[in-house]
Amino acid sequence: MKTLLILGAGKEQVAAIAAAKAKGIRTVVLDMNSKADGRAMADEFHLVSTRDKDAILNFVRYYPSKIDGVMTIASDIPHMVAAAGEALGARHIPVAVAELCVHKLHMKEKLREAGVNVPLFARIAGLADLKSFIAKTGFPIVIKPVDNSGARGVQRLSADMDIQAAFEYSRGFAYSGEVIAEKFITGLQISTEGLVHDGKFYCTGFADRNYARLDDAVPFMVEDGGDIPTLLNDTDKRAVEAEFEKAARALGIDWGPAKGDMIFGDDGKPYVIEIAARLSGGNFCYDKVPWSTGVDIVDILVDMAVGNGIDPARFVPTRNLATSQRYFFPTPGTIREIRGLPAAKGADHIRKVDVWARPGETIAALENHPSRVGYVISCAPTREQAVAAAQAAVARVEFLVEA
Ligand SMILES: Nc1ncnc2c1ncn2[C@@H]1O[C@H](COP(=O)(O)OP(=O)(O)OP(=O)(O)O)[C@@H](O)[C@H]1O
Ligand SMILES: [Mg+2]
Numbered sequence: 001m002k003t004l005l006i007l008g009a010g011k012e013q014v015a016a017i018a019a020a021k022a023k024g025i026r027t028v029v030l031d032m033n034s035k036a037d038g039r040a041m042a043d044e045f046h047l048v049s050t051r052d053k054d055a056i057l058n059f060v061r062y063y064p065s066k067i068d069g070v071m072t073i074a075s076d077i078p079h080m081v082a083a084a085g086e087a088l089g090a091r092h093i094p095v096a097v098a099e100l101c102v103h104k105l106h107m108k109e110k111l112r113e114a115g116v117n118v119p120l121f122a123r124i125a126g127l128a129d130l131k132s133f134i135a136k137t138g139f140p141i142v143i144k145p146v147d148n149s150g151a152r153g154v155q156r157l158s159a160d161m162d163i164q165a166a167f168e169y170s171r172g173f174a175y176s177g178e179v180i181a182e183k184f185i186t187g188l189q190i191s192t193e194g195l196v197h198d199g200k201f202y203c204t205g206f207a208d209r210n211y212a213r214l215d216d217a218v219p220f221m222v223e224d225g226g227d228i229p230t231l232l233n234d235t236d237k238r239a240v241e242a243e244f245e246k247a248a249r250a251l252g253i254d255w256g257p258a259k260g261d262m263i264f265g266d267d268g269k270p271y272v273i274e275i276a277a278r279l280s281g282g283n284f285c286y287d288k289v290p291w292s293t294g295v296d297i298v299d300i301l302v303d304m305a306v307g308n309g310i311d312p313a314r315f316v317p318t319r320n321l322a323t324s325q326r327y328f329f330p331t332p333g334t335i336r337e338i339r340g341l342p343a344a345k346g347a348d349h350i351r352k353v354d355v356w357a358r359p360g361e362t363i364a365a366l367e368n369h370p371s372r373v374g375y376v377i378s379c380a381p382t383r384e385q386a387v388a389a390a391q392a393a394v395a396r397v398e399f400l401v402e403a
Pocket of ligand 2: 274
């Protein structure tokens, strides 16, 4: 029996634990949260922080039997997965590549060098840098910490804003204290995902991200779910996929997962915002893509991680359905009651409804993705049906909030 180390036992990693178990692979799971959702399902659970490299390496070094592979889903810790993979002698994304992918500035420098189409960007050490960048690109711009995720500290700035305060805010979310500014690219925001296997790049996921609420949370950039299939025509879709592959290869991902934050610009060009060297979060790789295409890259990566062979047929879509996801955005305050969840769950085409906020909890103003409180996902024959179903289900749920 093979053994897979999974970094993280939270909601987003449950799909990896389930996929491994389903094929008789023993799961050893690490998380610093003793109440993590996936704990009960894991064959073995250990209280280890998935961001503490020394603790992970120690764990691996003293583990009494063979571990065949390591992976995670969603958690932006490819460098921890890579370090563990190296220590285990298991297949992994090279440590230096994974490190590059968790530093938005170094990643963009590498991409620009390789001729990948990225927005104009600059390292921002203080107000003078920010002013000179704005003088060069004009507004709007995006400012963000180089080393966080979940849109924490990401802001879209326009001329009427206090740019000094915005810089300080973004810097507050940077572990390293470093901040990057980018030109804001207008266009269709897209999520892509794929795997490199046997040297071949398979783009398995392609979704339009919904930024209809972009102006509600100014200056923050909060995505409200997304839709499959894309509105792009085949030619433009292929151009985005090609730029995605070019970026992943330029970074050095020669095996394993890549998640792309992409834009098809209003200028007709595909842009790379960033590439994550891991599987995606937000239900993309483990719900929406398998439901719409039949391709299950969580299942595939579980096999790849432990060194099992992969039949390339597993990358071929077996169906063509639409999915749509929308989040709940209650007004800030204390939740008194949540009404309508059973109606939302029972609505047409709805596959999943999840709300993690509970009555009594206080909801802060919307600033980033962790401040979302739940979602609905639909699956239907057409995109129009899926979107209408998700919107209708969200509308059925009422959050009674005391300001
Ligand atoms: N220069 C840009 N132009 C337009 N949109 C952008 C730009 N930079 C970021 N965004 C949007 O904001 C989102 C969050 O930014 P980014 O991916 O850099 O931060 P993050 O913290 O990694 O967020 P996430 O974990 O959600 O990907 C991007 O996925 C993209 O949709
Ligand atoms: Mg991102």
